[in-house]
C-alpha cells in the first residue's frame with residue numbers, strides 16, 4: 501500500500517459519516533418545517549375543506565386541530581399533511597373512566613380515517629391542576645385507554661401524548677434551573693413515565709410573547725423576537741442563549757431531566773405572535789419577524805440539543821373572534837379569513 505492509499509482508507513470512515521449525515525438530512529427534510537394549528541373558535545372561518553386546500557397550496561406540512569371535525573378529516577384523506585388531533589379537556593374524564601368510550605373514540609375518529617396521516621393524539625390541552633384536583637389519575641388513565649384502543653385497532657404507530665404549556669414550569673431563568681411547579685408535577689409525573697416508556701414526545705405550548713409581556717423590564721424585545729441581541733450565558737452549563745424561545749424550551753428540558761424525563765423529545769405544539777391588540781408590540785412587523793426567525797431557528801435545535809430540528813406548530817391559521825380573554829388572543833392568525841391571503845410574508849418550506 502502506498503502512503504496515499506493508507507490516507508484514503510483512514511479518510512473513508514469520515515466520508516461514510518459525512519455521507520450518512522447528508523442522507524439523514526435528505527430523508528428528514530420536513531423535520532425542521534413548521535406546521536400550523538387550525539383553531540376553530542371563530543364564526544367567520546373558511547370551511548375545513550377549503551382550509552385543507554390552503555395547507556396544500558402553501559405546502560404547510562403539518563396541522564394540529566383541537567377536536568374531531570369529520571369535514572376536516574375527510575378533506576385530509578390521502579394528503580401528506582401530518583396531523584395532530586386533540587381530545588379536548590371536557591372529553592378526557594369520560595375516556596379515562598371507560599375503555600369502551602376510548603375504543604369508540606378511536607374507532608369513530610381515527611380508525612375510520614386510515615388514509616389520514618395521524619401523528620399524535622394529544623389527550624387534553626394545557627390541563628390545569630384545578631382540573632386534576634382530586635382526580636390526579638384522570639389524565640394518565642385517559643392516555644393509557646387511548647393507547648390501548650389504538651394498539652387494539654392496529655394503529656400503534658400513532659403516539660399518544662398530552663399538551664402542556666410554559667405555565668406548568670418555574671425557575672425558567674436561567675434555563676438550567678427549570679423545573680415543574682409542584683402542583684403540575686403531581687399529575688404530570690406519571691405522564692412523563694408513560695411517555696418515556698412509549699417513546700412519545702411531550703407536547704408543550706411556548707409563547708415568548710407572553711413571557712415578554714409579563715416581564716418587559718427584564719426581557720429585551722429583540723430577545724423575544726429572535727432578533728440579533730447579545731443574549732446571555734447560563735452559568736451552570738455555559739450554554740449561550742440568543743433568544744427567549746430557546747431559553748424557554750431548554751428550561752422545559754431541564755425540568756424533564758429532573759423528573760425522569762431526560763430522554764423525552766419536546767414538540768412545540770403552539771407558538772406565535774399576535775398582530776394587534778392592547779399591547780403595542782402586538783403588530784404585523786413583530787409577528788412577521790417572530791414567525792420567520794422562529795422558522796429558521798428551529799431547524800438548528802436549541803442549545804441543549806444542537807443540531808436536532810424542533811418540530812414546531814404556529815398558532816394559528818386564522819384570527820379567532822370567539823376566543824375569550826385579552827384582545828390579542830383573537831389576533832394570532834397567519835391568514836386573513838376574508839381574503840384567505842397571508843397577513844404577512846411567511847414561507848413554509
Ligand SMILES: *[C@@H]1O[C@H](CO)[C@@H](O)[C@H](O)[C@H]1NC(C)=O
Pocket residue numbers: 819836837838839843
Ligand atoms: C383582511 O382583509 C380585508 C380586505 O382587504 C381587510 O379589510 C381586513 O382588515 C383584513 N383583516 C385583517 C385581520 O387583516
